[in-house]
Amino acid sequence: SSELTQDPVVSVALGQTVRITCQGDNLRNYYASWYQQKPGQAPVLVIYDKDNRPSGIPDRFSGSSSGNTASLTITGAQAEDEADYYCNSRDSTGDVLFGGGTKLTVL
Amino acid sequence: QLQLQESGPGLVKPSETLSLTCSVSGGSISSSNYCWGWIRQPPGAGLEWIGSIYYSGTTYYNPSLKSRVTVSVDTYKNQFSLMLSSVTAADTAVYYCARHALSGALDYWGQGTLVTVSS
Numbered sequence: 302s303s304e305l306t307q308d309p310v311v312s313v314a315l316g317q318t319v320r321i322t323c324q325g326d327n328l329r330n331y332y333a334s335w336y337q338q339k340p341g342q343a344p345v346l347v348i349y350d351k352d353n354r355p356s357g358i359p360d361r362f363s364g365s366s367s368g369n370t371a372s373l374t375i376t377g378a379q380a381e382d383e384a385d386y387y388c389n390s391r392d393s394t395g396d397v398l399f400g401g402g403t404k405l406t407v408l
Numbered sequence: 409q410l411q412l413q414e415s416g417p418g419l420v421k422p423s424e425t426l427s428l429t430c431s432v433s434g435g436s437i438s439s440s441n442y443c444w445g446w447i448r449q450p451p452g453a454g455l456e457w458i459g460s461i462y463y464s465g466t467t468y469y470n471p472s473l474k475s476r477v478t479v480s481v482d483t484y485k486n487q488f489s490l491m492l493s494s495v496t497a498a499d500t501a502v503y504y505c506a507r508h509a510l511s512g513a514l515d516y517w518g519q520g521t522l523v524t525v526s527s
Contacts, residue, residue, distance in 0.1 A: 334513035336455075343504060343520050344455065349513035387455055391512035395468045397445060397457040398512070 305333075305388055305400035312406040313378045321373045321403045323388030331390045333371030335364060338385045338402075347386075348373055375405075383407040410435040412505050412518035420499075420525050426492040430505030430518060437486045438463045443508050446479060446490045448501040449520075456501075460508065461488055495525045 305325040313319035323333055332351040336344035346355050348364035351371065361376045371390075375382055388400040416428035430444070437444060445460035459469040459479045469477050478491040492499060502522050506514040 332511050332513075334511070336514070338455075343517040344514070345517075346513060346515050349509070349515065350511050355515065389455075389457075389512055389514070391510075395460075395510075396470065397447075397460060397468070397508065397514075399447075399455045399457060402454040 305390060305398050307386075307388060307400040307403045309401065310404050310406070312408055313375070314408050315380060316377055318374065318376045319378055319405065321375075321386050321388075321405065323371045323373075323400045324369055325390065325398070325400075326369055327390055327392045327398065328366060328369050328371050331392070333364070333366060333388050333390045335362075335371075335373045336387045336389065337382075338387065344387060378405075378407050380407050410507065410516045412507065412516055414503060414505050414518045414521040416521065416523070418522060418524060420495055420523060421527050422496055422525055423494055426490070426495050426499065426503075426523055426525075428490045428503055428505075428521065428523070430488050430490075432486045432488075432507075437481060437488065438483050441509065443468070443510065444479075444481065444488045445506050445508050445514065447504045447506060447514070448499075449504070450498075450501040453501075458490065458492070458503075497525050499523070500525045 335348040338344040352364040443460040446458040461479045476493045481488040502520040504520045506517045508514040
């Protein structure tokens with residue numbers, strides 16, 4: 302079955318830019334979406350269908366994709382951005398896929 | 409504003425069937441552009457998709473759980489449900505219901521409900 306791979310841990314200095322990546326063969330054909338999850342809370346959609354930002358999500362969050370890799374970029378990371386981030390997509394059969402998650406630490 | 413709310417027992421015995429319901433308010437479950445899904449998260453672990461259903465009744469299941477999972481929809485009650493049979497301690501998790509687009513993007517989530525499998 303298809304898989305999505307993320308780096309388990311990423312850190313960024315306060316105010317700097319960080320890129321979180323997600324790799325998977327299905328990303329060549331299907332869009333990735335991204336979620337932020339803070340402890341004890343449900344995930345929140347921050348980017349959908351590669352590069353679209355839902356209403357209410359700060360514009361420092363952006364998405365992109367190239368080949369088999371999707372990226373979530375936070376430009377000017379804030380302390381409140383410290384969280385777990387998950388990518389997701391679908392495969393050719395309609396199944397939903399999740400990456401393993403990336404723990405972002407803001408230093 | 410669409411809202412989803414999970415309900416069901418918080419404790420299930422091993423070998424029994426876990427049953428949860430997701431009530432949808434603020435919108436119709438019969439929308440042709442969306443599926444309705446279940447996702448779980450074991451303590452300290454990542455997100456795992458369990459299965460989804462289209463309002464017409466078409467279902468999609470995680471291959472690793474397919475033999476034990478049933479997702480159903482009740483359009484009259486604006487609800488959808490999850491049944492997971494023959495549970496073990498490995499099924500202990502926070503269970504979320506969510507709406508997702510055909511692309512897989514999950515835009516509305518319930519708050520989640522912890523289900524513990526223990527005797």
